Amino acid sequence: MADAPRTVLISGCSSGIGLELAVQLAHDPRQRYQVVATMRDLGKKGALEAAAGEALGQTLAVAQLDVCSDESVAQCLSCIQGGEVDVLVNNAGVGLVGPLEGLSLAAMQNVFDTNFFGAVRLVRAVLPGMKKRRKGHIVVVSSVMGLQGVVFNEVYAASKFALEGFFESLAVQLLQFNIFITLVEPGPVVTDFEGKLLEQVSTADFPDTDPDTLHYFRDFYLPASRELFRSVGQSPQDVAQTNARYTPLAALKAVDPSGSLYVRTSHRLLFRWTRFLNLGLRCLACGCLRIRIWPR
Numbered sequence: 001m002a003d004a005p006r007t008v009l010i011s012g013c014s015s016g017i018g019l020e021l022a023v024q025l026a027h028d029p030r031q032r033y034q035v036v037a038t039m040r041d042l043g044k045k046g047a048l049e050a051a052a053g054e055a056l057g058q059t060l061a062v063a064q065l066d067v068c069s070d071e072s073v074a075q076c077l078s079c080i081q082g083g084e085v086d087v088l089v090n091n092a093g094v095g096l097v098g099p100l101e102g103l104s105l106a107a108m109q110n111v112f113d114t115n116f117f118g119a120v121r122l123v124r125a126v127l128p129g130m131k132k133r134r135k136g137h138i139v140v141v142s143s144v145m146g147l148q149g150v151v152f153n154e155v156y157a158a159s160k161f162a163l164e165g166f167f168e169s170l171a172v173q174l175l176q177f178n179i180f181i182t183l184v185e186p187g188p189v190v191t192d193f194e195g196k197l198l199e200q201v202s203t204a205d206f207p208d209t210d211p212d213t214l215h216y217f218r219d220f221y222l223p224a225s226r227e228l229f230r231s232v233g234q235s236p237q238d239v240a241q242t243n244a245r246y247t248p249l250a251a252l253k254a255v256d257p258s259g260s261l262y263v264r265t266s267h268r269l270l271f272r273w274t275r276f277l278n279l280g281l282r283c284l285a286c287g288c289l290r291i292r293i294w295p296r
């Protein structure tokens, strides 16, 4: 007899990775999942519903959930049959880029409220049920920036590092309850995420930032970031797989766990060897560099 479908709750499904994941799971040919695809603003559900097609109302339901609100989380869980979530996917997240001196503390706190405390809030809500049933899976969409910092992304990276430490610690205890944690660390993914950040950057004037720092941000970081997304960005459809094109960049930290090699290499590539950076990114995208330096 086939197992009953597992209830999968995903946060942040109005666009990007969350939307794609919800649709892919809902179309599972073996119908193993009953997807509760959530978003904070149901006014944005059109794209998800269109992509879900005939799965809508069958293997996929749309629900409101703001990960920054206790009431919203409680309300969402109360609408799930039996209140049982078998798989929780913490996907909702926001970015923040720019010179530190020009960002408000409120904006920084919003990043932690969403990316870190949003995930903690959801986990606390589903964990008692999972523990009682001695069964569960928690998936966390972290980032490669949860493994290595990236210039002008200090607060975002810190929120993802926080997730890594939190869930790595929790994973040990949860094995006692047959509950598993998966941390997913995508490199650049071409979604609304980058667009929202660029919009934020274009309207921000970064007060209290000295001209040199602004110059480094606008004339070095921003063009390099655009080139990075253009060259090695994945689509949200294939983000579930490892982005082999980005792997050599992530490997710098593995080669030298002190972080020094990564920091020095990033610094030289961004500020001194800018032409080589663009060329290198294009080589990573076409695969020729990887074939030369990477063992098969």
Ligand SMILES: NC(=O)c1ccc[n+]([C@@H]2O[C@H](COP(=O)([O-])OP(=O)(O)OC[C@H]3O[C@@H](n4cnc5c(N)ncnc54)[C@H](OP(=O)(O)O)[C@@H]3O)[C@@H](O)[C@H]2O)c1
Pocket: 011, 012, 013, 014, 015, 016, 017, 018, 039, 040, 041, 044, 065, 066, 067, 068, 091, 092, 093, 094, 114, 118, 141, 142, 143, 144, 185, 186, 187, 188, 189, 190, 191, 192, 193, 194, 196, 236
């Ligand atoms: N794109 C990348 O390059 C990349 C790389 C590594 C990791 N990630 C991570 O992947 C996850 C998904 O990002 P994405 O690329 O798919 O970007 P996206 O298209 O902007 O999706 C982010 C989702 O999070 C939602 N969200 C934001 N605040 C929320 C809140 N308080 N409550 C509930 N939902 C909220 C957004 O809803 P609204 O539409 O209402 O804003 C949106 O649905 C994020 O955790 C991000 O950090 C992205």
